[in-house]
Amino acid sequence: MEKNIIICGVGGQGILTIARIIVSAAQKEGLSFKQAEIHGMSQRGGAVYVHLRISKGKIYSPIIPEGYADLILSMEPLEALRYLKYLKKNGKIISSIWKLPNISYDEKVVVSELKRLKAILVDLKGIAQKTGNPLAENMALLGSASSYLGLKEENLKDCIRETFISKATLMESNLKAFELGNKST
Amino acid sequence: MVFKMKEILLGCEAVALGALHAGISAAFSYPGTPSTEIMEYFLQKKEKYSINAEWCSNEKTAYEAALGVSLAGKRAIVSMKHVGLNVAMDPFVNSAISGIKGGLVIAVADDPGMHSSQNEQDSRYLADFAKIFVFEPADAQEAYNMTFEAFELSERFGLPVMIRLVTRVSHTREAIETRSLKTQNKIDKTMPCKEWVLLPTNARNQFKKLLEKQKDLLIESEKSVFNKTSKKKNSCCAICSGIAFNYFMEVTNGSIPYFKLSTYPMPIKKIKNFSKDFKKIYVFEEGYPFVEEKLCSMLPARKILGKISGAVQRTGELNCEIVKSALGKKIIQNLKASIELPPRPPQPCAGCPHVDLYKALNEAKGSSEIMVFGDIGCYTLGASEPLRAIGSCICMGASVNNARGASIAGAAPSVAIIGDSTFAHSGIPALVEAAKHNNNMVLIILDNGTVAMTGAQETMLSGNSLLQIILGAGVPKERVKFIEPLPQNHELNVSIIKEALSCKGLTVIISKRACIQLLKRR
Structure with a gap:
């Protein structure tokens, strides 16, 4: 078992939370992991990413070597294309279909490029709205990726519960977003 | 099967926990990426461990406060980003001359690639200048272990000890195995009559003492368990410091003989002994070519390949691809977007x-x-x-x-x-x-x-x-x-x-x- 995952988007979209839930679930299964994050300046509305590596064996580099990523999970369609050099030839892209408009670009061109790459495009915003918690888009993305992670779904759900343990309504909406995301792919 | 749950910590947090378990009484810092999370962890845990943890006005005042704790006999840590050490240079250099009492550790986080900084200066030069011992961890587990160990060494040598971090160590989250907690030092109000008063007559003596301590620092580095070697028959070998070792291992899986370097002053004897049979020596290090410079003067007759020779990219952050290309290995042909991607730079928040x-x-x-x-x-x-x-x-x-x-x-x-x-x-x-x-x-x-x-x-x-x-x-x-x-x-x-x-x-x-x-x- 070895999974290399890039999680990306724009600062403030909850990317670190996705990563932390995945590594907690990996830990429950006794796997090793490394999660390389970027903090600081780039958080301010800029492009952000996490390199996440999970393995049965020893992991050396915290950064995924180019051409080794199994998955790119993106909260934003343009951002999904920024890290293509890391993706394996047969790697999978799962991305939000909704543009974050703090910069301008042609959405149609980006979406058709993602379709060319056989990306799975998910209506994260629509799912989050259904849960009544617009901030649950990140858990919808995690849900839509769950069958590609090589981790037990129940462990992922437990880790969501642990993350939002302080507020029952948040826990519920985030779990629902995960499930709806899961069903969407 | 039951697995022992380890703590999931960032490299920065691992430094903080290492310091807490080593029995510190106080921690001081000024925020700066990629070091900020060290103090943020202390602030979360200060009640649990009964320590004093504070943000300060700047890195100089933070250093002076930590030194004061040390001079009163207790253990202290001061953390900052690399350029913060420029601000703290005065007390930093002079605390090596005066010497210290309680263990004093300075954790400095360099930012090669300038993710969030105005330069990519290398703190190993500043530690070399101050003539103190440095640990360079390759990952969060080592950051924990080395910080714990640094306090012991600091008290043994009577000198501050540096933990040199880089962004990818500071900001990588891993599972950490921890040790048991040491009790804090008792207060000791004695002041030696001359040593800390750096008037010229005293300072001259103290500087000589610091120079004499250098051989003890070197002996410690020569025997440190954090420096590791692998020997195999080969025409070339690699000397890798800190996180560069992890990139090297990712690329080679140890198929080239290596020296994993984690402590400074550099263990010269051990390196000379290790490298004597190899024609070519690759040097992989994050930051400036500090090790390579020293090796060039230590081993003038050898072919040394690194950032000075041009084999390794001189600027920016190290990664697997740079190591691969230095070793002449193939980089996988990557996927590429067929459209131009507009950049998304950081920008002010809405309503700023x-x-x-x-x-x-x-x-x-x-x-x-x-x-x-x-x-x-x-x-x-x-x-x-x-x-x-x-x-x-x-x-x-x-x-x-x-x-x-x-x-x-x-x-x-x-x-x-x-x-x-x-x-x-x-x-x-x-x-x-x-x-x-x-x-x-x-x-x-x-x-x-x-x-x-x-x-x-x-x-x-x-x-x-x-x-x-x-x-x-x-x-x-x-x-x-x-x-x-x-x-x-x-x-x-x-x-x-x-x-x-x-x-x-x-x-x-x-x-x-x-x-x-x-x-x-x-």
């Missing part, structure tokens, strides 16, 4: 008070050629399009005296833009000068009540205490103006800035509105 201030400043200035000097913080983002409001950002606090100097040179009036925390960090002495000489300039202090860029840490100087400092520095009350940077106040704010620019002499404008991120948190 700095933006409203900059809009007013730009209009007040109009087309007149006024030099506007910026400083370090979120407001540095105002240098980019569409605002283009500032024309410089050099180092913490530089704006005030950059503007003063330009004004003296004839570019009057000039403008300085500085945040409340950066002003407290190192803007105050410059303001004292500007007030004393009544230089023809406008100083705009952006008081958003927090250290915003690094994630809303506590600021030292905001609101009334900020005003009192300005008045106390000698700025007349009538030359201190106030702005609330809001869109509806735009016209008023433009007129206030225009008036300040037209007055001869120093005007200070306090532009006060809370950081939008801080408001969201409350």
Whole structure:
């Protein structure tokens, strides 16, 4: 078992939370992991990413070597294309279909490029709205990726519960977003 | 199967936990990426471990406070980013001359690649200059282990010890195995009669003592368990320090013989002994070619391949691809987007008070050629399009005296833009000068009540205490103006800035509105 995952988007979209839930679930299964994050300046509305590596064996580099990523999970369609050099030839892209408009670009061109790459495009915003918690888009993305992670779904759900343990309504909406995301792919 | 749950920690947090388990009594810091999370962890845990943990005005004061704890016999840690060590250089270098009592560890986080910094200077040179022992961890587990060990060594040598971090160690989250907690040192108020009084007669002796200690430091480095070697028959070998070892192993899986270097001063004997059978020596290190420089003088007859030789890229962050290309290995042909991707640089948050201030400043200035000097913080983002409001950002606090100097040179009036925390960090002495000489300039202090860029840490100087400092520095009350940077106040704010620019002499404008991120948190 070895999974290399890039999680990306724009600062403030909850990317670190996705990563932390995945590594907690990996830990429950006794796997090793490394999660390389970027903090600081780039958080301010800029492009952000996490390199996440999970393995049965020893992991050396915290950064995924180019051409080794199994998955790119993106909260934003343009951002999904920024890290293509890391993706394996047969790697999978799962991305939000909704543009974050703090910069301008042609959405149609980006979406058709993602379709060319056989990306799975998910209506994260629509799912989050259904849960009544617009901030649950990140858990919808995690849900839509769950069958590609090589981790037990129940462990992922437990880790969501642990993350939002302080507020029952948040826990519920985030779990629902995960499930709806899961069903969407 | 049951697995023992380990703690999941960032490299920064692992340093903090290592220090807590080593029995520190106090921790001090100034926020700076990629070191901030060290102090944030201490602040979360200070009650549990009964320690004192504080943000300070700047890295120099933080270092001096930690040194004071050490001189009173207790263990202390001070943490900062690489450029922060420039600010703390004076006490840093001199604490090696005076010597210390309780274990004193300085954790410095370098930022190769400049993810969030204005340079990529390498702290190993500064430790070499101060003549102290350095640990360079390759990952978070080593960051924990080495920090724990650093306190023991510090007390044994009577010297501060450095933990040199880099971004990818600081900001990588891993599962950590921990040790049991040591009890804190007892207070010891004895003061040696000469050693800490660095008058020339004493300092000369102390410097000799520091030089004598160097052989003990070297012996420690030669026998350190953190330096590891693998021997195989091969024409070449690699010497890899810190995180570079992990990139090297990822690429080679140990198929080339290696020396994993983790401590400084460099274990010269061990390295010479290891490398004697190899024709070519690759050097992989994060940051400047520190190891390579030393090796070139240690082993002048050998072929050494690294950043000086040109085999390894000289600037930016190291990665697997750079190691691969140095070793002549193939990089996998990558997928590429068939369309041009627009960049998404960091930008001010929606509703950021700095933006409203900059809009007013730009209009007040109009087309007149006024030099506007910026400083370090979120407001540095105002240098980019569409605002283009500032024309410089050099180092913490530089704006005030950059503007003063330009004004003296004839570019009057000039403008300085500085945040409340950066002003407290190192803007105050410059303001004292500007007030004393009544230089023809406008100083705009952006008081958003927090250290915003690094994630809303506590600021030292905001609101009334900020005003009192300005008045106390000698700025007349009538030359201190106030702005609330809001869109509806735009016209008023433009007129206030225009008036300040037209007055001869120093005007200070306090532009006060809370950081939008801080408001969201409350």
